[in-house]
Structure formats: C-alpha cells, structure tokens
Amino acid sequence: MQAWHVHENGEPSEVMRLVDVAPPTPGEGQVLLKVRAVSINFPDALLARGQYQIKPPLPFTPGVELCGETEDGRRVIGNPVLPHGALAEYTLADAAALLPAPESLDDAEASALLIGYQTGWFGLHRRARLEAGETLLVHAAAGGVGSAAVQLGKAAGARVIGVVGGPDKAAVARELGCDVVIDRRADDVVGAVKEATGGRGADVIYDPVGGEAYQQSAKAVAFEGRIVVVGFASGSVPSPALNHALVKNYSILGLHWGLYGTKNPKLIAHCHEQLTELADRGAIKPLVSERVPLADAAGAVQKLADGATTGRVVVEVSA
Structure with missing residues (x-):
C-alpha cells in the first residue's frame, strides 16, 4: 500500500x-x-x-x-x-x-x-454552558476548529462574532453565519467587540489561537463571561493575569477534548449522537x-x- x-x-x-x-x-x-x-x-x-x-x-x-x-x-x-x-x-x-x-x-x-466539532461541542456546552441569546466570540472563525464553533454556536441560538485574519477569511466567516465579523488585521478587535455588544463584551469566547488573541479575549469578555482555552495555533502560550480575572469576574476554562476518551468516553458517544442529529437536519456541515x-x-x-x-x-x- x-x-x-x-x-x-x-x-x-x-x-x-x-x-x-x-x-x-x-x-x-x-x-x-x-x-x-x-x-x-x-x-x-x-x-x-x-x-x-x-x-x-x-x-x-x-x-x-x-x-x-x-x-x-x-x-x-x-x-x-x-x-x-x-x-x-x-x-x-x-x-x-x-x-x-x-x-x-x-x-x-x-x-x-470528529476533532473540531467534538471540541466545539464540549467547549461550548460542557465547559462554557453557552445559552441561547448569549454572545459568542470565536477566534480564527474561518479555520477548521473555528468554523465548527461558529456553526455550533448558531445552532445553540447564540449571537456569533467571528474574528479572522484578512478579507478572504472574513467572507468565509460571513457565509458561515457570523452575525459580526472582525478582521484582526484591519480592525481594533477589542473596540469592535465592545461596539457590537453595547460595551458589555462577549459572554463566551472560544480561543484556539492563544498569544495576542487571548490578551484581546481578556479585555473583551463580559461580566461573568467565560473564556474557553482550546489551543495555541499562534505558537504562543499566554500567561493569564489571575488578578484581572478576579477583578473583572470572568472564568478561564481549559479544554483538552482527548481526555474524555479515558475519563468519560460515554460523553464522546453522547456528543456524537448530538452532532449526528444536527448534521441530519442541516444545522451543521x-x-x-x-x-x-x-x-x-x-x-x-x-x-x-x-x-x-x-x-x-x-x-x-x-x-
């Protein structure tokens, strides 16, 4: 072979x-x-x-x-x-x-x-407990991991803000259904998020990038918001200022999807059932x-x- x-x-x-x-x-x-x-x-x-x-x-x-x-x-x-x-x-x-x-x-x-959608489902539903009507911010929204989170967020009834790098990826994010698209190369990400949310910030932030994206997340997260740390595609692992999380009253949630395979594999099967149902009715693709x-x-x-x-x-x- x-x-x-x-x-x-x-x-x-x-x-x-x-x-x-x-x-x-x-x-x-x-x-x-x-x-x-x-x-x-x-x-x-x-x-x-x-x-x-x-x-x-x-x-x-x-x-x-x-x-x-x-x-x-x-x-x-x-x-x-x-x-x-x-x-x-x-x-x-x-x-x-x-x-x-x-x-x-x-x-x-x-x-x-499997990987992107299971990670998105566990991150948004199991870890962040995303609710309908909340604002979800997705970094790298046009990528493989980010596009899955955008679709899952829309399927859950959230208002989705997508952050991308460049006009071509911005067009992809709009086609995916993002309600607001921010080009990190041309826009002030934090300012744009604040403007789009009336100064409140995003309730849930999904971050597979790390580095500067995480620093922006900490500034753009809402009161009692949740930042889901998924990965570090930027190559830079940030060091969160825990005093900032305390003063601003937000949560930093880690997600290592692979651990569920050994810690609670039944949840992976349950997640797959949910994803299959969403795919069958066209809510995700x-x-x-x-x-x-x-x-x-x-x-x-x-x-x-x-x-x-x-x-x-x-x-x-x-x-």
Whole structure:
C-alpha cells in the first residue's frame, strides 16, 4: 500500500515522503481500516515538526482524523493509532473508539466531524454552558476548529462574532453565519467587540489561537463571561493575569477534548449522537474548502501549517 512517512522532523513539505509499505497488522482491540478520507489538522503539522505532545518513533505516518471503512463494510470515523496515521491507504484504530459516519455527510465531510466539532461541542456546552441569546466570540472563525464553533454556536441560538485574519477569511466567516465579523488585521478587535455588544463584551469566547488573541479575549469578555482555552495555533502560550480575572469576574476554562476518551468516553458517544442529529437536519456541515488526492497530502499539511487554509482541507484516498 501507499503511505506517507515522516523520516525526520521538519517542515511537512520537506520531510514527508510517499512510500510503498505493507498494511499494518492490528493489535489487541484494534481493527484494520481502509482509509476513505482524511481531514488535515494542525497536529499533523506539529507531528511532522516534532512539536506535538505525542512523539511517535520515526518513521511514522501522520493523519489524526479520518473517515474509513471496516472489513465488514461499515463506514466509520475516528482517530487512527499512531505511528500508523491516516495518510495511507490502510490504517489501524481502536475498535471501541470508532463512531458511525452520519449518512447525511459524504466521506470528506464526515472525516472532519470528529476533532473540531467534538471540541466545539464540549467547549461550548460542557465547559462554557453557552445559552441561547448569549454572545459568542470565536477566534480564527474561518479555520477548521473555528468554523465548527461558529456553526455550533448558531445552532445553540447564540449571537456569533467571528474574528479572522484578512478579507478572504472574513467572507468565509460571513457565509458561515457570523452575525459580526472582525478582521484582526484591519480592525481594533477589542473596540469592535465592545461596539457590537453595547460595551458589555462577549459572554463566551472560544480561543484556539492563544498569544495576542487571548490578551484581546481578556479585555473583551463580559461580566461573568467565560473564556474557553482550546489551543495555541499562534505558537504562543499566554500567561493569564489571575488578578484581572478576579477583578473583572470572568472564568478561564481549559479544554483538552482527548481526555474524555479515558475519563468519560460515554460523553464522546453522547456528543456524537448530538452532532449526528444536527448534521441530519442541516444545522451543521463541515466546511471542506479543498479536496486533494493522496499524492498531494504533503502540500496540504504544509498549506495548513502556513495558515493559508479555511475550513478543512481533506485528502480523499478511496471511495
């Protein structure tokens, strides 16, 4: 079979190689999956660079989210078991962690339903307890993680403010349904949020960026607001001023979605049921901005690493 291997750490386009290898052999509790589609995620770039919290032995195959097919013909979504990532014709996954792919989504869309949408659902509903009528601010609103949060926020009845970088991404955010769009490159983010909320600020802020975005969040959050820390795509991990949180009376909530797989896996299954219902009635639909063949996977990972994508870039492997 064909598979992408990272033989040394570095930029994805430089260290990923397409090779011919034997299909992996399932271990205890694992199943062999025929890969149908792979949603490219930021961890794929971090894995190639050797900067992810998990460091599989070299050489390894990246690709952390997929839609695949079991040997008995079931269409499923899940996370592969590294070092056998999803950017290959076949991969391995833990049988107990696989979820049925919604019939309302094609392979590419289904491959993008797990990480971003589960993270959004847990962040907005489990951690922040977002309520209808509240104002939700989403950083990187046109990206894979941000676009999922925008759709979930709208489905929950929130007023959504999207922060993006550049006019092209602003157009995507508007198409996603953002009520207010702020271009961080051209606008004063904090001032624009205050203007859009009558000086009150945002009730819930969803931050997968960190760095300067978090500093803006702390200034733009409302009384009794909640900042959900999802990740640090900027590469900068902020140090919150806890005295500011005390004086302004807001909460800082961390979200590590992967922990639910070991701490409370039943919640992941429950979340998937909720997401499937939302997808079936058209309330959410993963934004697949580009579909590329397996041969172009290295370029797709590099494009994401360079911040040049909107929504999800999906590698289509087999039908």
